[in-house]
Amino acid sequence: MLLEVKNLHAGIEGKEILKGLNLQVNRGEVHAIMGPNGSGKSTLSKVLAGHPSYEVISGEVLFEDKNLLELEPDERAREGIFMAFQYPVEVPGVSNSQFLRLVYNQKAVHHGREELDPLEFNDYLKEKAKIVEMDPQFFKRSVNEGFSGGEKKRNEILQMAVLEPKLAVLDETDSGLDIDALRIVAEGVNKLRSDDNAIILVTHYQRLLNFIVPDVVHVLANGRIVKEGGKELALELEEKGYDWVKGAAR
Amino acid sequence: MDTTFTEQFRELIKGEKSGVLRELRERAFAAFTATGFPTPKLEDWKYTNTAQLANSGFQILDLKSFDIGDDEELLARFGTQRNGFTALNLAFADIKVIRIARETSLDEPIDLSIAAGEGTAIFPHFLVVAEAGSKATIVETYDSAAGSFTDTAIQIVVEDNARLEHYRVQRDSPEAFHYGVTEVSVGPGSSYDSTNIELGGRLSRHDIEVKFTAEGGEAWVDGLYMLNGSQHHDTHSIIDHTVPNCTSHQTYKGVLNDKSRGVFNGKVFVRENAHGTDAQQSNKNLLLSSDARVDTKPQLEIFNDDVKCSHGATVGQLEDEELFYLLTRGLPEALARNLLTYGFAEEIINKIGIDGIKFDLDQAVLNRLSVAIDR
Known part of the structure; x- marks a missing residue:
């Protein structure tokens, strides 16, 4: 098993948000975590990535059978966890290609692989950019600075492509995207899907799941998973609304 | 005030061949003797204590005379009375004139590279005239050694419709003392674009004063001070809108680590008749250590209603x-x-x-x- 979350209780500023969450993710699987606002979706993403403001009260998170919670956020990333942000941060003054080579080489060194020099990396990056149909012009621009919402999300997926994580958590990646941008982002993610990795899609809406078809859909309400099923569960949710599951959470 | 400077001045002034210059130097030195180096009792020097510098001795290698000719008027405008540093600068000034001829555009930047050796004091003084319609770039770089004292001045006149880019890069040893003053007058329809980088010096200060003298001028007065260890840097800037319809932009950033200390004081004056002024000013500071400190004071003084002005300062962490x-x-x-x-x-x-x-x-x-x- 790649990721196992056992009876996780976590929150922020003394407020418990996740109230006994269980989740099991295997390699090669795509999981969708759906839920209404305030159900704890975002908290789950942040806890997996190791955000310092979020506090784990109890429970366990195992990543490749190791205790994930004792690792710092950067260690988690180098071990193969990637989070695509809902609101990617702008890093002025640092170009995309500088940044991507830096993060690529950090991870390469961690795993005892050779670093890529700028020329080698440029070739590598060009190939990866095709996955999200990104113009090499973007390599020279500062990370996310002045990017449109769609460009930022594509840039997140480009980072995912470069880092080749074992587990990618896509936090509300569909929010704020028009249909063309959504298609490009989703196709990018589909190209990155493999038997060796797993993807968790955290989303409020079913729309994304038309493009990235999940193996398992989990419905989160009031800090717990209240319903699980196949891809058809997402459609049912779309039809019936979240009120349908909210009752189960109480 | 009887200092090592006094003895050296008495000796060196004997070699001054120009009567005009001798008088200017004598007067300047008298001004320095009267005030000495500024002390924190002065409002403009509240955060910058020069005692360490005043108590150090420096060797002044020579006094270079200069054929003052037509430049007397410009030199006479220099703010000798600004403080003890400017007075001392003129007393020992090593004067060089840079004239960019009318309607000429220089492809290569003018390189002014300055370095004081260990234990010495130097007093460069540049007079720069960008004549009407000219276009040029000046690069002023300081790489002085530990235990040195650089006391430098640059006076700049940007004439009608001229464009001047000016880079000042202070990369002295972190054990050097540095004072620099930049005085600029921006003429009709002309532009002055300056970037001031302060990386070196144990104790350093830069005073910059940009004055618009006719309508339609535009100026950028930007800078970065990046300090660590126990470095101290102080920038005092004055942008003076004395005439209508001029534009000024100012962005200064500070990065302070360890126990370093920064001071930014930026005054923008918009005088009574300076309608149509557009003045923007910002100073942002990043403190990387809890022992680092910055004192920032952006000041806008506006005496006209028909203006567009903004200013702000921030001090924060990442x-x-x-x-x-x-x-x-x-x-x-x-x-x-x-x-x-x-x-x-x-x-x-x-x-x-x-x-x-x-x-x-x-x-x-x-x-x-x-x-x-x-x-």
């Missing part, structure tokens, strides 16, 4: 969310912090139009932060 973003990409925390700091400083470095200088400064900033990224 944003937690930005840091977290970089951590989630696998960058160790120290590297992530340094990369964000580099990004903060880059806004100023990036505007540098000359690749060679930009590259050098970029590298200087990166080295200071121990970041290795591709250029």
Whole structure:
């Protein structure tokens, strides 16, 4: 098993948000975590990535059978966890290609692989950019600075492509995207899907799941998973609304 | 005030051949003797204590005479009375004149590279006249040694419709003393674009005063001070809108680490008849250590209603969310912090139009932060 979350209780500023969450993710699987606002979706993403403001009260998170919670956020990333942000941060003054080579080489060194020099990396990056149909012009621009919402999300997926994580958590990646941008982002993610990795899609809406078809859909309400099923569960949710599951959470 | 400067002045002034200059020097030295170096009792020197400098001795190698000719008027306008440093500068001034001829456009930047040797004091004084319709770039660079004292001045006149870019890069030893003053007058329809980088010096101060003398002038007065260890830097800036319809832009950034101390004091004056003024000013500081400190005081003094002005100052740490973003990409925390700091400083470095200088400064900033990224 790649990721196992056992009876996780976590929150922020003394407020418990996740109230006994269980989740099991295997390699090669795509999981969708759906839920209404305030159900704890975002908290789950942040806890997996190791955000310092979020506090784990109890429970366990195992990543490749190791205790994930004792690792710092950067260690988690180098071990193969990637989070695509809902609101990617702008890093002025640092170009995309500088940044991507830096993060690529950090991870390469961690795993005892050779670093890529700028020329080698440029070739590598060009190939990866095709996955999200990104113009090499973007390599020279500062990370996310002045990017449109769609460009930022594509840039997140480009980072995912470069880092080749074992587990990618896509936090509300569909929010704020028009249909063309959504298609490009989703196709990018589909190209990155493999038997060796797993993807968790955290989303409020079913729309994304038309493009990235999940193996398992989990419905989160009031800090717990209240319903699980196949891809058809997402459609049912779309039809019936979240009120349908909210009752189960109480 | 009987200092090592007095003895050396008495000796060196004997060699001054120009009567006009001798008188200017004598007067300037008398002004220095009367006041000495400024002390924190003066409002403009509240945060900058020169005692360490005043108690050190420096050797002055020579006094170079100069054929003053037509430049007497410009030299006489120099703010000798500004403080003890400017007075001392004129007393010992090593004067050079740079005249950019009418309607000429220089392809290559004018390179003014200055370095004082260990234990010495130097007093460069540049007179720069960008004549009507000319276009040029000046690069003023300081690389003085430990235990030296650089007391420098540059007077600049940008005449009608001329364009002047000016880079001042202070990279003295962190054990050097440095005082510099920049006095600029911006003429009709002309533009003056300056970038001031302060990286060196144990105790350094830069005074810059930009005055619009006719309508339609535009000026950029930007800078970056990046300090660590126990460095102290103080920038005092004055932008003076004395005439209508001029535009000024000011962005100063500070990065302060360890026990360093920064001071930014930026005055923008909009005088009574200066309608149509557009003046923007900002000073942003990043404190990388709890022992670092900055005192910032942006001041707008407006005496006309028909103006567009804004100013602001911030002092802060790196944003937690930005840091977290970089951590989630696998960058160790120290590297992530340094990369964000580099990004903060880059806004100023990036505007540098000359690749060679930009590259050098970029590298200087990166080295200071121990970041290795591709250029």
